[in-house]
Amino acid sequence: MPIIIFFIAIWYLSLFSQTFFHHRYASHGAFKMSKFWERFFFVFTYITQGSHYMSPRAYAIMHRLHHAHTDTELDPHSPNFSSNIFSMMWRTSRIYRDIFHGRIQVDEKYTKNLPEWNWFDRMANSAPSRLIWVGIYTAIFVLYATSPWLYLLLPVVIVMGAFHGAIINWFAHKFGYKNFIMKNTSENLLPVDILMLGESYHNNHHKHPSAINFGVRGHEFDPVYPVILLLNKLGVIRVPKLAAVPVSAEEGGQTSKQH
Template identity: 55%
Template sequence: MFAILLFLVLHWYLSLFAQSFFHHRYAAHRAFTMSKGWEKFFFAYSFVTQGSSYMSPRVYAILHRIHHAYTDTELDPHSPSFDKNWISMMWRTSFTYVQIMKEKMVIEERFLKNVPQKNWLDWWGNTWYSRILWSGVYVWFYVVFAPSAWWYLLIPVHILMGPIHGMVINWFAHKYGRVNFETDNTSKNLFKVDVLMLGEGYHNNHHKFPSRSNFAVKKGEFDPVYPVIALFHKLKIVKINNVVA
């Protein structure tokens, strides 16, 4: 049982870190820069930790920039304002993602500036072969370590880890929580201290200051990813564009 719980927690947080640090703050918002060598490293890190739900950093960046430009409008790729439930919202998000990935959607030039370029991981990680192989790894782990078949119910969580992370923020953080700053959208902060979503729950803060590397703004808030970014900055792995406390 311990092995299963440890695997679930590690998969949740390591894949979420890839999404928050690399896809969101770096690829989409360029809150910091890094060398091409480190970019390749975090491409590989994202592929390994996201596994069956690997997302192209390039496509994610474009998709997320569209979200910020058209939040809560019909052009928003994921908005509770235009979907009856989180399932239909995530289905629409997935459809838009595939359209961008296959270059079947016209993208405004402003959304393409400084996005990570395609590489072989973007191709391989988004094939069904890759997703099925990673799913097989998760199934194998549970067959070996799960104390009973009931634990197999957690396997879909691993397979759909990325979409689950996206659903928590894109659905719930636009419907529930508190507002620190008045904006022209429905973004809210889900938590006072966001450990569960590694700072991504400070969605209202983020919509107010999208280029900040630290999503925590007010006293008592804590963004677990920012200290890592600050450490990487000191180690010269990244260069923060706007250093904030």
């Protein structure tokens, strides 16, 4: 039971860091925060993501490229150009590393207003850091795993960020339903998204990338949305007035087609 609790905690804490800090803040600027709170969330993200920590800057550039080139060969993680989910994950990882290490030239329009903490990012992305976290995770499993099958969860914990990304980037471009007809394959994967903290409302997100609420219909609950509202009320972040208004799916051009 301790390992299951640990796995669930890592799943949701690391996923929250990804959707709140990397995705909604770094990639889309859906809200603002001071330099103090930005660096607080750098550290929070490092602690919660550990061995699969992603640079907010590199992630944001890659995600902006995804929106600009969805479903084309320039899309860093389109399932249209990979034979299976694992080859897509490897391609995404390679592009992320190329962006992080400056091995590919990125148009200036994708690098504006990014959170940057260069020395921290280098430390968090280093091989020694990742190995230390792998050692910590392994020690936790050795101490608390009550059955050999629980060790099957250890590789998932080590690369959990890749699993989160693969679920959305592969399945949410193949299965689900659409609220909005768009010139891409984005779908809403889950009608009530507790599993992915709202990230599976992918069709909604492609329609309104900077919205702080990824859900638009009554049943589409985005668990991170109330957290954003609370942090805004506490003064931790600042949400623009337009972004704070949930978007209705009755905006026209939508369909409820199921697959």
